[in-house]
Amino acid sequence: MAGRKFRQIAAVATAASLVAPLAHGETLTDALVMAYRNSHLLDQNRAVLRAADEGVAQSVAALRPVIAFVAEGLAQNPATNSTLGNNLYGTLALTGSLTLYDGGRTRNAIEAAKETVLATRESLVGVEQQVLLGAVSAYMSVLQASQTVSLQQNNVNVLQQELKATQDKFDVGEVTKTDVAQAQAALAASQAGLVSAQGSLAVAREAYKAATGAYPGALSSPPREPATAASLSEAEAIATRTHPSILSAQHQVAAAEYGVKRAAASIGPSVAAKAQIGTDTGSNKAEQLSVTMTQPIYYGGQLSSVYRQAAATSDQSKAALMQTTVTVTQGVGNAWAQLSVARASIAANQEQVRAAQVAFDGVKEEAKLGSRTTLDVLTAEQTLLNAKVALVTAQTNQYVAVYSLLSSMGLLTADHLKLGVPSYDPAAYYNVVSKAPAAMSPQGAALDRIMKSLGKN
Numbered sequence: 001m002a003g004r005k006f007r008q009i010a011a012v013a014t015a016a017s018l019v020a021p022l023a024h025g026e027t028l029t030d031a032l033v034m035a036y037r038n039s040h041l042l043d044q045n046r047a048v049l050r051a052a053d054e055g056v057a058q059s060v061a062a063l064r065p066v067i068a069f070v071a072e073g074l075a076q077n078p079a080t081n082s083t084l085g086n087n088l089y090g091t092l093a094l095t096g097s098l099t100l101y102d103g104g105r106t107r108n109a110i111e112a113a114k115e116t117v118l119a120t121r122e123s124l125v126g127v128e129q130q131v132l133l134g135a136v137s138a139y140m141s142v143l144q145a146s147q148t149v150s151l152q153q154n155n156v157n158v159l160q161q162e163l164k165a166t167q168d169k170f171d172v173g174e175v176t177k178t179d180v181a182q183a184q185a186a187l188a189a190s191q192a193g194l195v196s197a198q199g200s201l202a203v204a205r206e207a208y209k210a211a212t213g214a215y216p217g218a219l220s221s222p223p224r225e226p227a228t229a230a231s232l233s234e235a236e237a238i239a240t241r242t243h244p245s246i247l248s249a250q251h252q253v254a255a256a257e258y259g260v261k262r263a264a265a266s267i268g269p270s271v272a273a274k275a276q277i278g279t280d281t282g283s284n285k286a287e288q289l290s291v292t293m294t295q296p297i298y299y300g301g302q303l304s305s306v307y308r309q310a311a312a313t314s315d316q317s318k319a320a321l322m323q324t325t326v327t328v329t330q331g332v333g334n335a336w337a338q339l340s341v342a343r344a345s346i347a348a349n350q351e352q353v354r355a356a357q358v359a360f361d362g363v364k365e366e367a368k369l370g371s372r373t374t375l376d377v378l379t380a381e382q383t384l385l386n387a388k389v390a391l392v393t394a395q396t397n398q399y400v401a402v403y404s405l406l407s408s409m410g411l412l413t414a415d416h417l418k419l420g421v422p423s424y425d426p427a428a429y430y431n432v433v434s435k436a437p438a439a440m441s442p443q444g445a446a447l448d449r450i451m452k453s454l455g456k457n
Helices: 002-019 028-038 040-061 105-171 177-212 232-242 244-265 302-368 374-409 426-433 442-453
Strands: 066-075 088-101 270-280 285-294
Touching: 028 105, 028 177, 040 105, 040 426, 105 177, 105 244, 105 374, 105 426, 177 374, 232 244, 232 302, 232 374, 244 302, 302 374
Parallel strands: none
Antiparallel strands: 066 088, 088 270, 270 285
16 A cells, blocks of 8 residues: 555656756746847837837928928020020029918827827837747747657657567467557557657747747746736736737827827918028029918818818727727636636646556556556556646646736736846937937937947948
8 A cells, every 4th residue: 555655646746747857958038038139020010110200200390490402494495585585594592491380280290190109119019028928838839849759758668668578478478469469559659659749849949949039959947937916807907007909009099189180270271481592593682581371261172081081080099999908808818717727727637647657557567467458558558648748738838828818918028027138228219319300410420329229220
């Protein structure tokens, strides 16, 4: 009885060690840092954000004077214009124009552009979460595949010994040729399973390289799971406050509302000033200053249509915000359920491994006494293997589920995980370009330095 209890304890210890690879090696944090640094998807969306930043600069520029140098050459026929006495005529002029009043159109355009920038920043956070979750999944997939290969290789070794033992028994007449064939079939199936597991490992390695930028080395055991939330309701509350999809949709609503105000202002008057100084080929100098007010009266229904379109866009963005909130909340619920299932599966699989190990040991002992057949032993071995593989899968699923829950809450970021990697500052570029600096200004020089640091110049 004591020996039997010892075997049961040993079986549980073996099951617990299935997901314990090398204690030292490449860590999950290493993988997350590599993914953050090497992601082309993040680079792409950072460029999208910089493009959105320029929208603010362009809107700001609309409030500033426009100065232009104008050179004009004109060839005329003296027969039709005899007063010139010459068929060549030219002017050189310096012109400047400035919008004095437009009913708030430009100001609303600036505010809408700023909200678009904030929405794009949140979208970038969403991409960051996607990249980091992909790295976690890739890391755990490699671990799972490696452990499965190890289990399959161990199974092949056991079945080779079983086949040898069966062959020895056959040679002395203790078993039949059928027993040998069963052992051979089981070994062949196990070898096929090993090849399949090795193929899965190769696929997982490629996914890891795509996620992090490099093939994995020896991977360490994953660290302790990060904290998430104490309850589903708490997780949902955090998600509604912090999830980038919801925050982005909120800024899109604000941008759309500014768009409505801008469309309404376009129906009102605008005032612009224009100044010009120049000379012509006859050395005649001219200076001109004018102020012009424009009040739309009839545009064929275009302005009314633009306003209705802006109002519809605003309604669309508000509905999108509500739907995004529903989708995010559903995602939190799904992630919570998946984590609960994974944790329950681990407990069940651990018990399955323990029982399967005890059954396998017992069947082997009984087979030695002649009360069990070779097929019984092979079946028990396959059951034990399946239980171990299922346990590895369940433990992998649990770990990925924890990070999926963090992502659904909007917390799977480099800052929240404290990866210790210099994070991308979305405000650095914006702070330089938002005032629409000229190329030769101090701000322009600062912008050049930023572009060089980004490898764009």
